[in-house]
Amino acid sequence: MSDITLPPLTPEYFYENTGATAIAVAAVFIPLQIAFVCLRAYSRSVAKRDVGADDVLIWASLVTCVALDAFAIGTTALSC
C-alpha cells in the first residue's frame, strides 16, 4: 500500500533532523507531569477526601506517560 508521494530531494530535506525537538518536548514534559501529579496528590491530602478511582488512575497515567517520554528520548537520543 504505497500512496506516499516523494517530496523534492533538496539537501535541506535530505539532512533535516527534528530529533532535537522531540527530545526537548519529551524532556520538558517528564518533570512537568511529575510536578503536576505531585501537586494534585498534595492538595488531595490537604483536602482529606476519600480515595477514588481517579486518585489511583492518575499514578498509572503518570507511569505510562513518563515511560512513553523516556521511549521517545531513547529512540531519538541514543543515536548520535
Added chain:
Amino acid sequence: MIKFGGAGRHTVAMHVLGEDETILLWSRMVLAAEWLYFLSVSLPKICILTLYLRIFTHEVFRAICYALITIIACSFFVNGFIGTLVCLKMTSFSFVSGHCDLNISLFFRWASPPNIITDIVMLVLPLPTIWGLHPPKMQKMGLTVTFVMGGM
C-alpha cells in the same frame, strides 16, 4: 551518525544512505511501544472522567461521562490491536520494503478523530456546571481556568 533510533529524520534519506537497518530497528521499537502509546493517551482521559463522575451529579452529565469512557476504552483496544496485530511483518511499517494489508496513513488519519472529539467534549463538559454555581466571581474564573487548563 545515527546508530540507534533514527527518529526525527526522513525515511527516504535514510534509505538512500543505506540505513535500512536503522529504519527496521525504529519500526520494531515503535511496534513495541504501540500499546504504551495508546495507554498513555487513554488512561489520563479516563482518569479525568472518573474525577468528573465524583464531582458532578447531573444525570445527563454523568451519562456523557460514561459514554466518553466507553468510546475511549473502545478506541484504545481497536487501535492497539490494529497497530500491533494487523502488520506483524515489521519491515512493512516503513515503505522501504515489504507488503502490508494495513494502510498506515489511513490508520494514522482515522485513529485520531475519536481522540480529538472526546478531548473537546471533555473540555466543554464541566463548564455549564461551573457557570451554574454561585461562588464569588474570582473563584468562578479560577475554576474555569483550572478545568480549561486540561486543553494544554
